[in-house]
Amino acid sequence: MAPRVSIGVPIYNGASLLSQSLDCLARQSLRDFEVILSDNGSTDATPDICARFAAKDSRFRHVRHTKTLPVLENFYFARDAADAPYFLWRAYDDLSDDTYLEVLADLLDARAETVLAVPMVRRDASAGTTAREFPYPDIDSAPRLSRLHAQMFENSACWFYGMWRLSACRELTGRIHALYPDPWGADHLAILAAALGDGVRGTNATAFRQRIIHETRDYMPRPKPGFAEMRDRNARFGATCRALVAASDLAAAEKRKVEGWLPRYVRRRCHRRDRIWKAWLRQTLRH
CATH class of the missing domain: 3.90.550.10 (Spore Coat Polysaccharide Biosynthesis Protein SpsA; Chain A)
Structure with a gap:
């Protein structure tokens, strides 16, 4: 059993x-x-x-x-x-x-x-x-x-x-x-x-x-993501969020409301805006 x-x-x-x-x-x-x-x-x-x-x-x-x-x-x-x-x-x-x-x-x-x-x-x-x-x-x-x-x-x-x-x-x-x-x-x-x-x-x-x-916690080290990687990942994360909302059983008006929350959600749950900005700054200073 x-x-x-x-x-x-x-x-x-x-x-x-x-x-x-x-x-x-x-x-x-x-x-x-x-x-x-x-x-x-x-x-x-x-x-x-x-x-x-x-x-x-x-x-x-x-x-x-x-x-x-x-x-x-x-x-x-x-x-x-x-x-x-x-x-x-x-x-x-x-x-x-x-x-x-x-x-x-x-x-x-x-x-x-x-x-x-x-x-x-x-x-x-x-x-x-x-x-x-x-x-x-x-x-x-x-x-x-x-x-x-x-x-x-x-x-x-x-x-x-x-x-x-x-x-x-x-x-x-x-x-x-x-x-x-x-x-x-x-x-x-x-x-x-x-x-x-x-x-x-x-x-x-x-x-x-x-x-x-x-x-x-460094048992599987990974390099700190760069500016382009963060931008790309946020875009893919956001696209997945939108696909999940579209596939949900929410009413059309509810889906539109939730979609309005998603930009803030992506910045909060994937890469935050301040970290993306810091990555851009690091990249700019290197060049």
Whole structure:
């Protein structure tokens, strides 16, 4: 019998914090789950940690790739290996309350229309960041467009790590990847697609804990994008947003209103205007 929840953990060289994250999952009050440890050809102690958890707890399954896949391929591998009706991703360096799975699964149970259940997000302070809380806004009884506006502009990228209805997750993320095969901003596009279908509901009864620890997050270094790359990516991100709005079941007048929000949304959720300007300035000064 399939478990109630599948958890995909895509990992590459996550040994520094992986054990803490997996211990957090093992403590969950909801016990009926599986964890898919998708080890992306790690070269540190990650395989040993994964093997140890799989040996002591049959709910943990270690899959080791012999070569390192692109980031999104490893994310989608974890998604496609899932067996449960509910699914979530978990980064190797993030944590949550021990009630996380139980509360979010109950939220999905409550309404068949919900495809993404999201928590309060707490971001830890570390070098270069400040501690912040992102509570779920009190909007679930508000009119649909009011909910959508809040879910677009008051959300956190960490909502992507909420709990998905697996069938919807596969459909939405597959559709987005076909339009926008780029890891930068793909999380926000998935949240937007769910929100456009009125499928996002949230709670502050449980929390996701995001740890941005720069010294451990350079495991797949990428160069800082330049001016032309930022401009191009914003254009592709915006085109994908427009395609998602066009495909939604909103009325024509509602679609026009949402389309009016999109320029600000793109600048906020992809590359911000000030960062594009700084990239242009760097390019100009080099020449």
